[in-house]
Amino acid sequence: MALLQLERISAQYPGAASPVLSDISLTLGPQQLLVALGPSGSGKTSLLNLIAGFVAPSAGRITLDGVPVSGPSAERGVVFQDDALLPWQDVLANVAFGLELAGIAREKREAKARDMLALVDLAGFEKRRIWELSGGQKQRVGLARALAADPRMLLMDEPFGALDAFTREQMQELLLQVWQRSAKPVFLITHDIEEAVFLSTDLILLAPNPGHIVEHLKLDFGQRYSAGESARAIKSDPRFIETREHVLARVFSRRQSVREQRA
């Protein structure tokens, strides 16, 4: 099974004075859902772009099953914050797009795409146009599209950031169900603390200037949801609240110290 490794990664944009990420090391394997949480400027998006292969690190090594990452590839599926779907195709063709690029015959790829749409509760939406969908539905299509190409892992760039609170909770639960079934490692970034604590098996807290990991927590709230507990019960559990407040304090105290430095 897939294993992603980041060894002492640093990243710097050309011409920038200071790096955006410094000395990041982490591993991500099957049954893991790693969430990177941090304030804006902490390099979450840069970290995702590095793993996706959209940008190259200035130092360090990223490998997937021992093979160095050298650019974007179908091995690492990405779900974007804005849907990034193709409006000139219908829902089914969007989900089948990765398979079409791989040269798979129409019947076969559409059968696979139908399965994926069913997996994200969008059966019956095959012929809809992208602009007829709601924000949550678009994100489901984005997820189905990434899964249909059968990547070895999933990268999610604030996938629920643009959704309303109600849809966001539904999507979190859907993600846990899909993740449980597919068993693919997931790397997700967010700035929503409750979402991070609820979803992750591994939670890394990032702090800015330059982006680095300040804490790595192992959590099991998502697994409890998969085991059948209700999402609301988990989120109102005192241990959940305690973890949430701890994380909040960590992120907040970093911010305060930055403010004091500036003053």
Place this chain on the structure above:
Amino acid sequence: MSLYQSPEPALTRAPANTARHQPSSFYLSTRTISALTLAVLLGGWWVITALEWVEPLFLPPPAAVLEKAWLLMTKGYMDSTLWQHLGASLQRIGLALFFAVLTAIPIGIAIGHNRIARGIFDPLIEFYRPVPPLAYLPLIVIWCGIGEFSKVLLIYLAIFAPIAIATATGVRTVDSAKLRAAQSLGATRWQLIRYVILPSALPDILTGVRIGLGVGWSTLVAAELIAATSGLGFMVQSAAQFLVTDVVVLGILVIALIAFALEMGLRALQRKLVPWHGQNH
């Protein structure tokens, strides 16, 4: 009417229509107002000529123009029927458009996509584009003679620039998230162009074709006024020399009708090919 005016969104207009419909019985749709304007103009033309306020030599009555139209369609003027003149003009612009689309879209994609192609083509296009085509027509005639080829080349050049520039703009403004999404689904460089860049740029390309056809049509007619032995422009020009005013008026009307039809046809094509354009996606 303005040739490049974008169609008003029907959805936002509709509620206002129905709201105003009920209290006032005097409500007229924009289309009706346009039709009435046209009718008043035609009526004025008829009245002026029927009362003989103007000599038929300067403004022939509508009936005479219609009669001439029938004559032109059946017997012809200057060795060719109206259809043959129209056909000659349409063939020229059709050929020019065909080759312009064939070359300007790939070059526009190259300009928008590739730094070196931009360096080569951008200054060339920006240099010749502002020059009125009729200013370099004499040079084309010296180089290529007065045959069909030089006229098609002239119109081709006039159409090429707007399409290439619009394509390049469309390519440059492709949503980078869509490109990255396709890349992380395994798209190669060519697949990116075929599946993402080209469809993304299609609304801009079609706008370029619309503008190009407008410019091309006016260039064509002007070129035919100067150097041709057939075509609508030639028909108008030679009729003017013999003061056959009804043919002049008829020619101008046909030229305007064709321009209008081209514009409407392309708008319909745009609605059919890029229904997502302007949608909130």
